[in-house]
Amino acid sequence: MAIANIGFYVIKYQTSLPPDWPGGFWWHWLVFTIIIIAFILLAVMGFIWFERRGMGRMQARLGPNRAGPFGLLQPVADAIKVLLKEDIVPSRVDKIVHWLAPIVAFFPVLMVFAVVPFQNGALLADLNVGILYVIAISSISTVGVLMAGWSSNNKYSLLGGMREVAAVVSYEIPLVLSIVGVVLIAGSLSLNQIVLAQNVPFILLQPLGFLIFFIAGCAEINRSPFDLFEADSELTAGFHTEYSGMKFAMFYLTEYGEALALSAIITTLFLSGWRGPILPPWLWFVIKVFAVFFVMIWTRTTLPRVRIDQLMALSWKFLFPLALMNLFITAIEVLVWPEALPWTMILVNTAIMAILILLWSKFFKLGWGRVAV
Amino acid sequence: MQFERYGKGIAKGLRVTIAHLLRHPITVQYPEQRLNTSRRIRGNELIWNNIKCTGCGTCAKTCPQGAIQIITSVNLEENKYKVEKMEVDTGYCIQCGLCVEACPYEALFMGYAYERAQYRRGDLVQSNNGLLSSAERRPSGYMHPEIAKDLPRQTLLVERINEEK
Numbered sequence: 001m002a003i004a005n006i007g008f009y010v011i012k013y014q015t016s017l018p019p020d021w022p023g024g025f026w027w028h029w030l031v032f033t034i035i036i037i038a039f040i041l042l043a044v045m046g047f048i049w050f051e052r053r054g055m056g057r058m059q060a061r062l063g064p065n066r067a068g069p070f071g072l073l074q075p076v077a078d079a080i081k082v083l084l085k086e087d088i089v090p091s092r093v094d095k096i097v098h099w100l101a102p103i104v105a106f107f108p109v110l111m112v113f114a115v116v117p118f119q120n121g122a123l124l125a126d127l128n129v130g131i132l133y134v135i136a137i138s139s140i141s142t143v144g145v146l147m148a149g150w151s152s153n154n155k156y157s158l159l160g161g162m163r164e165v166a167a168v169v170s171y172e173i174p175l176v177l178s179i180v181g182v183v184l185i186a187g188s189l190s191l192n193q194i195v196l197a198q199n200v201p202f203i204l205l206q207p208l209g210f211l212i213f214f215i216a217g218c219a220e221i222n223r224s225p226f227d228l229f230e231a232d233s234e235l236t237a238g239f240h241t242e243y244s245g246m247k248f249a250m251f252y253l254t255e256y257g258e259a260l261a262l263s264a265i266i267t268t269l270f271l272s273g274w275r276g277p278i279l280p281p282w283l284w285f286v287i288k289v290f291a292v293f294f295v296m297i298w299t300r301t302t303l304p305r306v307r308i309d310q311l312m313a314l315s316w317k318f319l320f321p322l323a324l325m326n327l328f329i330t331a332i333e334v335l336v337w338p339e340a341l342p343w344t345m346i347l348v349n350t351a352i353m354a355i356l357i358l359l360w361s362k363f364f365k366l367g368w369g370r371v372a373v
Numbered sequence: 374m375q376f377e378r379y380g381k382g383i384a385k386g387l388r389v390t391i392a393h394l395l396r397h398p399i400t401v402q403y404p405e406q407r408l409n410t411s412r413r414i415r416g417n418e419l420i421w422n423n424i425k426c427t428g429c430g431t432c433a434k435t436c437p438q439g440a441i442q443i444i445t446s447v448n449l450e451e452n453k454y455k456v457e458k459m460e461v462d463t464g465y466c467i468q469c470g471l472c473v474e475a476c477p478y479e480a481l482f483m484g485y486a487y488e489r490a491q492y493r494r495g496d497l498v499q500s501n502n503g504l505l506s507s508a509e510r511r512p513s514g515y516m517h518p519e520i521a522k523d524l525p526r527q528t529l530l531v532e533r534i535n536e537e538k
Contacts, residue, residue, distance in 0.1 A: 058390045062400045302386040357380070 032124040036113045043289070044256040045075040050290065051297050058301040079249065087245035090153065097151035102243070102250035105144025108137045109257035116264045117192045119274050119281040130191040131179055134265060135172075138220075141254065142168045145229065145239050148251070152242035160238025163308060164229040168220050170315035175216040177323035178209040181330040182269050195273035200342040203270040208326045208353040210270045212319050214295075217266065219311065221258035223296055225303035228311060263292040318364050322356055399530055408528040410487060412514040412521040415468040417489035419461050420512040421504035425480035428454030432472035432481055440465035441472060460500035463489065473516050482512030485524065 049064070049072060056063025064071035089098060115130040117123040127133050142165055149161020183189055185205055186197035194202075203210045219226040230238030240251045267273055267288040276284035306314070329352055333345060401408060410416075419441075428445035440462045445454040473481045486509070491497050506512055514521020 054394070057398060058394045060393055060396065060399045062398045062402075065402075298387060298390060302390045303383065361380075 029124070032114075035118075036110065036124060039118075040110060040113060040257055040260060043260050043286070044253060045079075046290070047256050047260060047293055048075040048078070050293065051300075054294065054297045055301050058298070082249040082252070083246060085245040087247065090242055092153045093242065094151035094153070097147050098242075099247075101144050101148035101151060102247045102254070103144070104147060105141050105254045106250050106257065108140040108144075109254055109261055111137045112261040113264070115191050116261075116268060117195055117273060118285055120196070121192060122282070123192060126190060126192050129189045131183065131189050131194070131265075131269070134191075134261075135176055135179070138258070138261065139168065139172065141258065144254075148243065149239040152239070154242050156235045156237075157239050157241050160229045160231075160235050160241070164222070164239065166308075167226065167228065167311060167315075170312055171216040171219045171319070174212050174315060174319035174323040175220065177320075177327050178206075178212040178216070179269065181206050181209040181327050184327075184330050184334050191268050191273075195268055195275060198272035198275065200346070201270060201272040204346045205342065205349060206270065206326070206330065207350050208322060208356060209330070210266075211353070212323050212326065213270070214266065216315070216319055217262045218296060218299070219315070221262050222255060223259065224300040225305050226311060227305060228308055231305060233305075259293060259296060260289065263289045263296070266292045313364070318360060322360055325356060401530070408530075409525045410485070411527045412524040414483070414485060414487065414513045415470045415515050416484035416487050416513055417466075417468070418463055418484035418486065418499065418510065419466070419472070419504060420482040420484055420506045420510055421459055422480040422482075423456065423459075423501075423505060425478045426456055426459070427478055427480075428456040429477065431475045431477060435471045435475040437469065437471065438465040438467055458501060459504060460498060461504060462498045464494055464497040470515055479517070482506070482517060482520070483515040485511040485513040 052074065053063035053071065064074035067073040067077045089095065112134050114124040115127050115133055117126075145164045146161040149157045149159075149164070152158070182194065182202050185202060186194040188194060188197065222229050228238075229235075230240060235241070240248055243251060264285075267285060271288045271292070273288075274281035274285040276288075279287075329349075333348075337345070428443065430443050430445070433439075433441040433443045442458065442460045442462075443456065444458040446457050448455040468483070470483055473483055511524075512520055514524055
């Protein structure tokens with residue numbers, strides 16, 4: 001906690017400093033690397049606690065409440081347990097790939113946070129192609145998952161890895177197309193600039209884009225109802241069936257780290273990032289991240305897992321055309337009314353979202369209409 | 374026009390989960406929190422009244438497990454049996470309550486307690502004075518409504534049980 005406090009102290013003074021910070025590049029790099037790692041580890045622990053506790057309450061249970069006050073130390077206890085467990089490597093696995101897979105899966109999650117602004121200008125690298133970098137880096141995790149699935153020499157693992165690849169390839173398209181709408185309105189790819197452009201949060205200007213981004217994002221990071229890649233009831237544990245001990249912990253960390261990354265990106269793109277009244281900006285950022293994650297918990301508790309054909313159909317037949325139309329409409333709006341009042345745009349876009357979803361649901365069929373949805 | 378396929382079902386489900394988030398959880402944290410059991414519980418042990426008992430041995434005959442052993446001798450002065458030994462192996466007992474129902478003199482009761490696990494099988498055998506009623510060994514209201522009416526009311530799970538710790 002002390003490290004994080006120092007970090008935020010540094011951020012506080014950094015805003016009043018020019019972008020090329022005195023003390024130089026390496027000092028900046030060191031401080032923000034430490035902040036990012038501390039933030040990810042703490043937030044992931046918070047997420048694990050929040051999810052287990054929230055899900056418990058939604059199922060009329062209590063959730064973890066033994067370790068520490070309100071069970072707050074449960075993630076710590078889990079971490080210690082997992083660290084002390086034996087690392088079992090099955091004899092017929094592809095040893096090198098099996099060993100590399102968790103690392104390949106985890107590190108892109110860390111790297112995504114390099115461009116996420118915690119406060120105005122408080123980020124590791126203000127890339128002018130920030131969001132493009134996020135998309136490019138976050139897709140690398142998939143390689144790690146496929147490596148895990150392939151190297152485990154286990155049909156369930158391979159099926160899980162293959163499903164992950166299929167889903168990510170399908171859902172990347174609506175995901176990126178819905179981001180383009182945001183970029184069109186903001187006029188920049190840099191995440192910091194996108195936040196600065198949000199006088200009105202883009203969730204209001206781009207309601208359909210937000211919906212598509214949220215669904216596609218959940219599908220990509222393996223959140224229920226799209227958790228087909230580690231579906232416990234059909235694939236034992238999918239790609240991480242053969243992992244135990246620290247390697248399993250890495251996958252677990254990846255899962256929640258990705259959820260954190262997605263929440264942070266949604267916060268930045270659609271919920272006006274660190275901006276907000278009264279409270280300090282970094283606190284607003286954390287609050288919004290947790291709010292987005294709460295919606296993920298909520299949908300996870302509510303919705304049953306989809307089938308693989310439903311997963312693919314939802315992406316290609318529903319989200320993809322809607323994302324294209326959303327992009328087209330947004331482009332026209334930006335061209336025709338560059339100075340339009342935000343409130344007219346909010347009303348128009350919400351109406352367009354409702355009409356498009358109603359219309360398109362009419363066309364949405366599985367298996368040429370022979371299979372019930 | 375049906376709206377089922379436009380997300381109405383999802384909205385319904387989301388409402389259910391959020392309603393559950395706001396309700397009181399149903400979990401009981403057993404060692405710290407206990408619910409009052411049913412007043413007519415057939416608990417883990419038998420309670421014996423040695424004054425009412427005539428040593429007729431009906432309980433031993435009716436026990437499907439043969440868990441009750443009763444040895445009597447003839448007491449000629451009072452013209453009745455004297456109970457030498459009354460022994461119940463609660464390890465065999467299936468809490469069917471047949472002995473209590475069969476006893477013609479209402480000298481047997483089911484126990485009210487349910488936490489009578491032991492570390493050794495020998496400890497499960499209760500005999501003679503060990504079978505008598507005491508503060509820890511209360512009889513339950515099974516077959517005996519007059520006992521049941523003095524016992525505390527059963528707690529239901531729908532009632533609010535506050536989280537301790």
